[in-house]
Amino acid sequence: MNKSIDCFLDSNSEDSDTDISDVGDLDSDLEQEKQVRYDREVYREDAAKLQKLEKGVTGGKKRKHGPSSSLKLEYVHGYRGYDCRNNLFYLQNGDIVYHVAATGIVFDRMKTQKFYLGHTDDILCLCLHPIKDIVATGQVGRDGTIHIWDTESMKTLSVLKGQHQRGVCAVDFSVWDWRKGEKLASTR
Numbered sequence: 001m002n003k004s005i006d007c008f009l010d011s012n013s014e015d016s017d018t019d020i021s022d023v024g025d026l027d028s029d030l031e032q033e034k035q036v037r038y039d040r041e042v043y044r045e046d047a048a049k050l051q052k053l054e055k056g057v058t059g060g061k062k063r064k065h066g067p068s069s070s071l072k073l074e075y076v077h078g079y080r081g082y083d084c085r086n087n088l089f090y091l092q093n094g095d096i097v098y099h100v101a102a103t104g105i106v107f108d109r110m111k112t113q114k115f116y117l118g119h120t121d122d123i124l125c126l127c128l129h130p131i132k133d134i135v136a137t138g139q140v141g142r143d144g145t146i147h148i149w150d151t152e153s154m155k156t157l158s159v160l161k162g163q164h165q166r167g168v169c170a171v172d173f174s175v176w177d178w179r180k181g182e183k184l185a186s187t188r
Helices: 029-035 044-056
Strands: 096-100 103-107 113-116 123-128 134-139 146-150 156-160
Touching: 096 123, 103 123
Parallel strands: none
Antiparallel strands: 096 103, 103 113, 123 134, 134 146, 146 156
16 A cells, blocks of 8 residues: 655755745845845945045056056856857867857867957857858847957957847848948848
8 A cells, every 4th residue: 555645845945946935035046136235335434544545546647568467368167058048059170169248269179268359248149150160249238239250260350230229139140241241131
């Protein structure tokens, strides 16, 4: 004879696999993050220190030479998959192209990365030319742009701008004459 045992888990417990809570507590990291305030008010004891700092600052002097050292991007960890889809492609030589933040990345078999750094805001979409190893990437922002770039040289071939008001969420090589930078078709 089989006995069945009824058991229930609290949705806020570690054993629960639900994203929806039955209680009013915050149930996800995203909801908690929205509640955090990162700005802080200036307190009276801080005001005196800030005034001293402002008096000691002399602005407007130009440097004779640039900095003696600089930062160089070596490796990007991560992948933007939480809000973007169809954004990782194999190139003809077996390398992988994808994007993270405002960086286009070509990852080779030796586990090294090359970077396309032409964007000024986060990349939301990426597509690969059907014949050549040329990539189109679209960025978010008030004046979203599309960058066409070569995966071998990592150089910009064309920048398409002035047609997008809220960023670019999808790209394809069929709607633009990317060599001339002219729009061939659009939808609303």
